[in-house]
Amino acid sequence: MRNMKFQAHAKFIWKTYLRDRWVIYSWGAFSVLLTNLMQVLAPKNIGWIVDFMTKRPVPKFLTGANDHQTFFYLFLVLAISRLLINVFRFMWRITLGRQTHYACGMLRREVWQHARYFKKNDLDRKFTKGVLMNSQASDTNSARFVFGFTLVAIIDVLFLGIFTFFAMATIHLAMAILSFVVLLFVPIFVRKLSSREVEQYRMIQDTLSNFNDLSSQAVSTIKLQRLTQTGPFWERRLRLIAENHRTQKLKGINLSLLYIPVMGVASIISYIVLFAMGITFTFNGKMSVGEFISMQGLIFLLHDPLMSLGFIVSEWKKGFTALERLSEIYLQEKDQNLLTNGEDINDDTFEDSNAIVLDVQDLSFQFVESTPLFSHLNFKLKKGDRLGITGPIGAGKSTLLSILTGLNRDVSVGKISFCGKPFSAYSHENLRNYIGLVAQKPFLFADSIRVNVAMNGEMSDDEVWQYLDLAGLKDDVLNFPNKLETQLGEWGINLSGGQKQRLTLARALAKKPQLLFLDDCLSAVDTITEEKILKNLDSHLKDVTLVWVAHRKSTLKYCNQTFELKPMMDHLQ
Numbered sequence: 361m362r363n364m365k366f367q368a369h370a371k372f373i374w375k376t377y378l379r380d381r382w383v384i385y386s387w388g389a390f391s392v393l394l395t396n397l398m399q400v401l402a403p404k405n406i407g408w409i410v411d412f413m414t415k416r417p418v419p420k421f422l423t424g425a426n427d428h429q430t431f432f433y434l435f436l437v438l439a440i441s442r443l444l445i446n447v448f449r450f451m452w453r454i455t456l457g458r459q460t461h462y463a464c465g466m467l468r469r470e471v472w473q474h475a476r477y478f479k480k481n482d483l484d485r486k487f488t489k490g491v492l493m494n495s496q497a498s499d500t501n502s503a504r505f506v507f508g509f510t511l512v513a514i515i516d517v518l519f520l521g522i523f524t525f526f527a528m529a530t531i532h533l534a535m536a537i538l539s540f541v542v543l544l545f546v547p548i549f550v551r552k553l554s555s556r557e558v559e560q561y562r563m564i565q566d567t568l569s570n571f572n573d574l575s576s577q578a579v580s581t582i583k584l585q586r587l588t589q590t591g592p593f594w595e596r597r598l599r600l601i602a603e604n605h606r607t608q609k610l611k612g613i614n615l616s617l618l619y620i621p622v623m624g625v626a627s628i629i630s631y632i633v634l635f636a637m638g639i640t641f642t643f644n645g646k647m648s649v650g651e652f653i654s655m656q657g658l659i660f661l662l663h664d665p666l667m668s669l670g671f672i673v674s675e676w677k678k679g680f681t682a683l684e685r686l687s688e689i690y691l692q693e694k695d696q697n698l699l700t701n702g703e704d705i706n707d708d709t710f711e712d713s714n715a716i717v718l719d720v721q722d723l724s725f726q727f728v729e730s731t732p733l734f735s736h737l738n739f740k741l742k743k744g745d746r747l748g749i750t751g752p753i754g755a756g757k758s759t760l761l762s763i764l765t766g767l768n769r770d771v772s773v774g775k776i777s778f779c780g781k782p783f784s785a786y787s788h789e790n791l792r793n794y795i796g797l798v799a800q801k802p803f804l805f806a807d808s809i810r811v812n813v814a815m816n817g818e819m820s821d822d823e824v825w826q827y828l829d830l831a832g833l834k835d836d837v838l839n840f841p842n843k844l845e846t847q848l849g850e851w852g853i854n855l856s857g858g859q860k861q862r863l864t865l866a867r868a869l870a871k872k873p874q875l876l877f878l879d880d881c882l883s884a885v886d887t888i889t890e891e892k893i894l895k896n897l898d899s900h901l902k903d904v905t906l907v908w909v910a911h912r913k914s915t916l917k918y919c920n921q922t923f924e925l926k927p928m929m930d931h932l933q
């Protein structure tokens with residue numbers, strides 16, 4: 361039932377796309393049809409020219425007043441048909457063919473539009489980075505062809521087959537029928553082979569997703585590997601899964617190559633039979649030399665698309681299999697908190713120094729069937745307040761911050777108000793414009809320092825330097841050869857742990873939040889640099905409300921409120 365749901369959705373995506381662009385697809389199909397007509401006309405015309413040269417009659421509509429005029433008509437038809445083939449090919453390429461690329465862009469946008477609203481657990485366990493990378497690259501690349509070039513090939517085989525058959529039938533009906541009878545067994549082999557190929561394609565995609573995931577982990581832990589000398593272990597793991605993917609990929613290629621002998625044998629047998637019959641009929645006077653040549657040209661014309669038939673079926677099935685895999689992303693349940701359209705936050709709230717920015721009442725949290733992490737928390741924060749939170753590992757500090765920021769709303773007991781209203785009253789996007797979070801583990805993009813600070817906002821160099829200075833990173837960046845244009849590499853691999861933390865802090869400050877959460881974000885920074893950053897934040901962010909989690913109590917000396925979280929097991933004991 362689950363697979364049927366994804367199959368139905370894949371077909372829905374395909375049909376909807378074609379329906380919304382039916383004018384373009386109609387023009388494209390018509391262009392393919394005209395191309396096929398011109399292709400069939402060419403060998404027929406060559407046959408007429410041969411008959412003309414051997415003094416055999418040609419069609420009346422091509423017969424002129426004299427031989428010179430007749431030859432001119434025949435040559436003109438041949439030249440025009442060749443010219444029109446190129447014209448009509450260009451037409452279907454800019455209509456049907458171009459849809460391949462447009463559809464690919466659409467599918468990739470849809471992956472992002474859906475994945476951005478996934479629940480955190482689904483992103484951590486089911487739709488990992490490797491799965492999403494594979495879907496965004498490989499699956500969309502395979503699926504795009506059923507919207508364009510594969511569709512062109514199907515229309516081409518259909519129309520060209522019909523036109524060629526009728527053209528052959530006008531020359532010799534028995535030979536035309538026989539040419540198709542010889543090929544009747546081909547669909548049986550193609551069906552069995554394509555089914556095996558689809559299953560193999562699924563295996564290839566799964567191994568590729570695993571390889572992407574492992575590669576991402578290897579890159580993100582490369583410094584730890586150097587420190588612990590575990591590089592050879594990761595290398596063996598990567599080689600093992602890469603070899604597995606290579607093996608599966610080769611099996612898929614070998615299956616695809618089987619189409620060549622299947623289609624080739626059928627074509628060769630068909631051609632030998634028809635060639636022998638054509639020679640016999642020509643010698644017996646039942647077929648002219650021109651008709652024999654036309655027949656051979658039409659047979660070759662028919663066999664070219666038939667030779668591609670196996671690959672067309674293969675690409676069609678792989679394309680829809682890829683669409684089914686993408687449908688699993690499109691139909692995945694979303695986090696409704698991220699989709700809620702709420703009210704706008706009142707900016708006037710932050711003008712009043714006595715207004716309550718964050719109000720927490722009787723807050724408790726526990727994981728399913730476990731001891732509560734914390735219980736009955738109560739506090740209020742006004743504009744410019746600094747709240748410091750300490751506690752041992754496992755006390756629930758990071759979990760508390762995820763709740764206070766509105767990222768985790770699975771709170772069974774208690775009430776949290778931001779600017780006088782619960783988080784549910786606002787849209788997620790609106791909340792993120794006012795609430796900032798610097799996580800314990802920094803995340804950086806494989807781009808320049810400038811891009812990592814400014815993100816999608818327009819920011820001058822002076823502003824970028826200002827935020828780097830506040831975060832205590834300006835001097836470091838000034839020593840880099842490329843300054844703001846320094847490329848960080850995957851996961852910011854070119855920076856130290858402390859530099860990564862300070863860069864993510866600069867990025868958060870650049871967003872100008874009204875409520876800023878800092879989750880032990882200076883743990884990898886030395887105490888001298890930390891003191892400089894603390895002074896910067898205290899003096900430059902007087903109107904910003906701060907909630908700071910730290911293991912070192914000295915980090916919280918500028919906070920006007922502090923409390924310590926202790927594991928609930930300590931209380932029970």
